[in-house]
Amino acid sequence: MFSAFFLLADNLLVNPGFEFWTENNPDNWTYESGITVYSEEGTVHGGNFSLKDSLITQTQDNADLVSELVKVTPGALCTLRVWVYDNDPAGRLRLSAFWNSGDSDYDSYSVDSEEWQQLEMEVNAPFTADSGRLAMRAYDTKENWDGDAVFYIDDAEFITTTTPVPPFIKRIWHKPTHPLPAYEENVYAEILDDGNITDDSLYYGINNPDPCFGIYHSAINGDTFLYSIPCQAEGDTVFYYLWVKDDYDSITVSDTNAYYVGNKGIVINEVCYDIPGSDTACFIELYGFPGASLDGIEVVGVNGLNGEDYEVIDLTGYSIPPDGFFVIAQDSCVANADTITDNVDLQNGPDNIELRFNGIAIDALGYGSGDFIFTGEGLPAPDIEDTNSLSRYPNGEDTDNNVNDFVVTLRSPGEETTASVEEIYSETPFELSFSSVMSGQRANFVIDVRKKGDIDFSIFNVLGQRVFEFKKDFLSPTSHKIEWNTKDVCPGVYFCRLNFEETNLTEKVLILK
Numbered sequence: 001m002f003s004a005f006f007l008l009a010d011n012l013l014v015n016p017g018f019e020f021w022t023e024n025n026p027d028n029w030t031y032e033s034g035i036t037v038y039s040e041e042g043t044v045h046g047g048n049f050s051l052k053d054s055l056i057t058q059t060q061d062n063a064d065l066v067s068e069l070v071k072v073t074p075g076a077l078c079t080l081r082v083w084v085y086d087n088d089p090a091g092r093l094r095l096s097a098f099w100n101s102g103d104s105d106y107d108s109y110s111v112d113s114e115e116w117q118q119l120e121m122e123v124n125a126p127f128t129a130d131s132g133r134l135a136m137r138a139y140d141t142k143e144n145w146d147g148d149a150v151f152y153i154d155d156a157e158f159i160t161t162t163t164p165v166p167p168f169i170k171r172i173w174h175k176p177t178h179p180l181p182a183y184e185e186n187v188y189a190e191i192l193d194d195g196n197i198t199d200d201s202l203y204y205g206i207n208n209p210d211p212c213f214g215i216y217h218s219a220i221n222g223d224t225f226l227y228s229i230p231c232q233a234e235g236d237t238v239f240y241y242l243w244v245k246d247d248y249d250s251i252t253v254s255d256t257n258a259y260y261v262g263n264k265g266i267v268i269n270e271v272c273y274d275i276p277g278s279d280t281a282c283f284i285e286l287y288g289f290p291g292a293s294l295d296g297i298e299v300v301g302v303n304g305l306n307g308e309d310y311e312v313i314d315l316t317g318y319s320i321p322p323d324g325f326f327v328i329a330q331d332s333c334v335a336n337a338d339t340i341t342d343n344v345d346l347q348n349g350p351d352n353i354e355l356r357f358n359g360i361a362i363d364a365l366g367y368g369s370g371d372f373i374f375t376g377e378g379l380p381a382p383d384i385e386d387t388n389s390l391s392r393y394p395n396g397e398d399t400d401n402n403v404n405d406f407v408v409t410l411r412s413p414g415e416e417t418t419a420s421v422e423e424i425y426s427e428t429p430f431e432l433s434f435s436s437v438m439s440g441q442r443a444n445f446v447i448d449v450r451k452k453g454d455i456d457f458s459i460f461n462v463l464g465q466r467v468f469e470f471k472k473d474f475l476s477p478t479s480h481k482i483e484w485n486t487k488d489v490c491p492g493v494y495f496c497r498l499n500f501e502e503t504n505l506t507e508k509v510l511i512l513k
Contacts, residue, residue: 012070013134016156018051026051034063035138045083045116045154055091055138055149067134069100070158072125075165075194080134081120082156086110091149094137095119099129102371109139110151125160127168127192134158164248167193170223172242176400177377178260178362181234185259187227195247202227204240209256211239236261237360260360265289266297266320267363267398268355270391272411273346274384281333281387282345283413284313284353286326287396294318298359299328299344302352304372313343324396325414336414349383352376365390365402381406385452391417430455430500432507439512441487445496449474456499457482459509462492486511 014028021027021039031037034057040050057063072078084093093110107121125132134156140149170190179185187202205211219226232238238261242254269287273279284299294315301311313328320326321338329337330344346353349368352375354361366376367390368383378401381390391409392398395417399405407420431448438444447455452474459468468484491513498505 010159012072012158012160013067013156016158017047017154018049019047021049028068029065030068031065032063033057035065037065040152043085043152045085045152047154050085050152050154053093053136053138053151053153055140055151057140062137062139064096065136065138065153066098067156067158069131069133071131072129072160073194074125074127074130074192075168076125077122077161077163077165078125078132079120079122079159079161080107080157081118081159082134082136083116083118083154084110084136085113085116085152085154087112087114088150089141091141091151092139093119093151093153094139095121096135096137097121097123098133098135099126100131101126101129103129106137116154124165127170132158164246164250165194166250167191167197167244167246167252169242169244169252169254171374172254172257173377174257174259175377177364178263179231180263181261182231184231185229185238187229187240187257189225189227189242189254190223191225191244192223193246197225197244198247199245200225201243202229202240203243204229204238206232206236206238209239209258211241211256232261234262237358258360260357260362264297264357264362265292266294266355267392267396268299268353268365269325269395270389270409270412270417271346271353271365271367272384272387272389272413273351274348275387279345280331282330283334283337284328284344284346285413286320286328286355287324287392288320288326290320290322290324292320294320294326296358298356300354300356301346302354302373302375303347304349304351304366304368304374307373307375311343311346313341315339323414327413329413334413338414350374350380363398365406367402367406376402377405379403382408384408387411391420393417393420430498430503430505432496432498432505434496434507434509436508437510437512438486441485443484443486443509443511445482445484447480447482447498449478449480449500453501455480458497458499459484460495460497461489462494467494 018026036054038052040052044050089112095107097105103126105123172189174185174187201214203211203214217225218228239256239258241256245251266288270285272283297315299313300309303310327336327338328344329340350370350372352366355363364376366374367381381402384390388408389411390406392405393407409417409420434445454473457470458466470482491511494509496507
């Protein structure tokens with residue numbers, strides 16, 4: 001319940017009717033190069049002029065006309081309106097709102113009509129935004145985007161309605177993910193509001209999804225509230241939710257969260273979710289006490305776009321092998337696989353993976369950057385490239401902060417992680433191995449490439465003439481064998497030169513027949 005009041009503001013846009021132009025450009029508006037704009041006197045909705053919008057791009061399917069930034073109250077209800085004349089079947093217009101937080105909102109499209117039509121949308125400004133723009137996105141609907149659609153735009157409005165906005169609970173997390181019985185559990189909540197939070201409580205229950213105990217916050221740091229739940233017994237499951245009220249008497253209640261008390265001794269240890277081209281040989285490696293049962297354990301992919309589960313791998317019936325590594329493989333290409341399932345090919349970042357026991361998260365990894373729904377621990381781990389992995393280093397290390405616990409490594413399913421890619425890259429970027437004296441019709445060289453890059457391998461005779469060349473762009477660390485057919489060269493001394501980025505290596509080889 002809340003007591004509501006409304007205050008309708010004036011139109012925030014400057015030059016909303018396109019009456020003012022400077023050097024053939026509408027004042028206080030900008031537009032992409034994919035369109036051209038003109039001051040129009042004939043087809044007008046109000047005033048003396050409108051804007052004629054001609055979509056000319058042949059390299060993209062849309063282009064934007066955008067107002068200047070206007071100030072808004074974070075979370076405020078905003079009304080955007082604009083009149084358009086669209087009688088061209090080759091295109092359509094769409095009213096949009098662009099926010100300085102990077103978010104955007106879109107409404108319905110215009111339709112072909114011989115009359116002016118008003119497009120309108122109501123949207124709450126994101127709590128992370130304090131200004132926004134009205135945008136008109138022009139779409140070319142003809143095949144091949146031939147760029148000949150024409151529209152007319154007039155009398156735009158950007159209005160904010162000041163009304164109490166309920167508190168917004170941006171994120172709730174607890175630390176550690178699964179506390180030991182002798183420790184309190186810290187619950188953190190990031191809460192945003194257009195006013196002040198006047199009352200709050202965290203309600204929790206032990207082994208009961210209907211929490212009955214209430215506690216008040218123990219500290220506030222900026223927008224983050226801290227609550228401390230008393231220690232509980234080994235094996236308990238604690239359920240909790242948050243209740244918050246602001247100075248408009250607006251109330252927000254969070255979803256119910258839960259955590260497991262005690263250490264199952266199992267964590268997500270290494271993940272490879274992205275292979276160049278069509279994904280093959282992806283895997284997830286768990287690390288735990290040898291012999292630990294995986295009954296009730298699930299590996300769950302959580303979508304970074306909407307926070308919903310999109311993949312579940314049930315491990316009931318398995319246990320951790322004697323070496324402590326349990327490998328869930330996409331296919332038989334993965335070494336040391338303990339089980340194989342297509343479900344392990346999870347989404348690229350930003351995204352999340354959770355390890356759950358009886359539906360409760362006991363470990364979680366969020367990876368990638370940008371604005372996404374993060375359900376991991378602490379801060380996100382980096383994204384991976386090529387055939388690398390994200391790994392705990394050292395193995396099993398868990399500080400409840402993904403950015404500290406996980407590093408980019410070479411793939412090592414079912415084996416110890418010995419170094420991060422960064423550490424490997426800091427050494428020499430490659431190693432060349434071969435026999436310095438070779439006989440027969442073929443000479444073999446092996447290049448151990450320790451980072452991605454361009455290899456240029458050439459062989460010269462004593463006169464400086466190139467007799468063999470090999471070039472390749474390696475997308476990931478690998479070991480590559482090079483074969484040189486020597487049947488058409490004379491016996492004698494040759495020089496091998498290997499160029500890799502800014503590193504050069506020259507070696508001598510003797511060819512015998």
